[in-house]
Amino acid sequence: MRTALVIGTGLIGTSAALALAARGVRVHLSDHDPAQARTAAARGAGTDEEPEGRCDLVIVAVPPAHVAATLAEAIGAGRGRAYLDVASVKGGPRRELEALGCDLSGYLGTHPMAGRERSGPLAASADLFEGRPWVLTPTRDTDTEVLNIALELVALCRAVPVVMDADAHDRAVALVSHTPQLVSSMVAARLEDADETAVRLCGQGIRDVTRIAASDPRMWLDILSANPGPVADVLDGLAADLTATVRALRALDCAGAAEEAAAGLESVLRRGNAGRARVPGKHGAAPAAYETVTVLIGDQPGELARIFADAGRAGVNIEDVRIEHATGQQSGLIQLMVEPQAAAALTAALRERGWALRQ
Incomplete structure (x- = not known):
């Protein structure tokens, strides 16, 4: 993949563009709000200039209600070799495209399972999809080249491809x-x-x-x-x-x-x-039964780095972490989740270094 056109420069579209641009793909950006496309371009996601010819990939990253019409326009204009959308629903847009009479051999519906509470290009990140599932919904009509380009996109974004039926996905x-x-x-x-x-x-x-x-x-x-x-x-x-x-x-x-x-x-x-208990745990594996070591931590710069460094010196890997902030206080409780056999060693090491542990 050498060129891509991203239509819709919100959180998902701009994040995909940032990931592709960082890996050498020339990305063109388009949005119904030109200012939003310019913002994405200013962040290094690509250029808001129109491509001179067909792009290898067209990514449609617009709200679900506008996916089919946007795709139909792009397919009709021959803007790319392959067309993907990244909407969070898959069955409806495909049925709308069929009703519009579009040739769907060059289209593949996809959905990266990643997001944030914030939206827009300023919230985007090149690593948004890293390690996250990216659903692909090919059909018998999907051209093999399109599927391969979709898999290349997922790989460049460092996501994990998951193949599903569109309605099962929904x-x-x-x-x-x-x-x-x-x-x-x-x-x-x-x-x-x-x-x-x-x-x-x-x-x-x-x-x-x-x-x-x-x-x-x-x-x-x-x-x-x-x-x-x-x-x-x-x-x-x-x-x-x-x-x-x-x-x-x-x-x-x-x-x-x-x-x-x-x-x-x-x-x-x-x-x-x-x-x-069925929710996948670390690295997608079955959830592990970690032991929790709870420590009182002050709200000062460097405290998190210090406690992680002390755990590292003790040879303990922190599997997960949560922080509970105390209302109105300049302190909180940090919960360090570790393998059960490592809990005693971590507890002893942190006490030795002056940390206040809590039950």
Whole structure:
């Protein structure tokens, strides 16, 4: 691949352009807002000048509702040898292209499973896709050359290719991406009118649950509008669980029904344990049972570097890390996740170097 045209210079389009440009591909940038394309170009993602001829690859990175029309225009104008889109839904755009009578042998629907709460070219990064799944949805009509170019794109972005059926992909992202966004937003919405004293009690749990609620509502409205059926199906199941859980909570106050209600609540919690255990862990492997070493850490420059350096001197690899900030305090708790056999050595080493450990 020597040349690429990226149509849509938001977070995903600009990130792909940055990755390609960094690896020697000449990237042309196009956007309905020329200022956004200029911003992406200024960041080193390519040039906002029109290509002189056909590009090896055209990447369409526009909202789902505009994917089919944008692709149809590009295919009709013969702007590339291969055409990909990176929208978060796959079945709908392909059916729209079929209805428009487009030749789909040169097209492949894709979806990089990466993103951020922020959007736009200023939020983009060349390493956004590194190590992340990138779904490819080829059909029997897909030309082999197009599939090869798509695989080259994924490799240049250092992502991991995953081949799926388009409709199976849409059902999957409804479960693991679209529904979590809605649930996060609904929980966060409870905080909007909450008493200030309640908000001040927010800890790491509520921060974890509501992190993605900071995402752009307009972008998510576009995504949800393109995949409403599968998301509604997942929410139907969730609604049934919520109804049963509310009924069980009410019954805890009723004599004679408390035992059955507690069993129902325990069932939901245990099913949650079982589902969480299926979420892939480090490097995509089965989730590991790490030991957590919790340390009090001050909010001063260099403290994180110092604790990681002390762990390194002890010969302990930190598998994962979380920080819980103390409200109104210049300190917090850092949770260092390590292999169980390394926990004792890390604990002893950190104590020896003066760190205050917590249970």
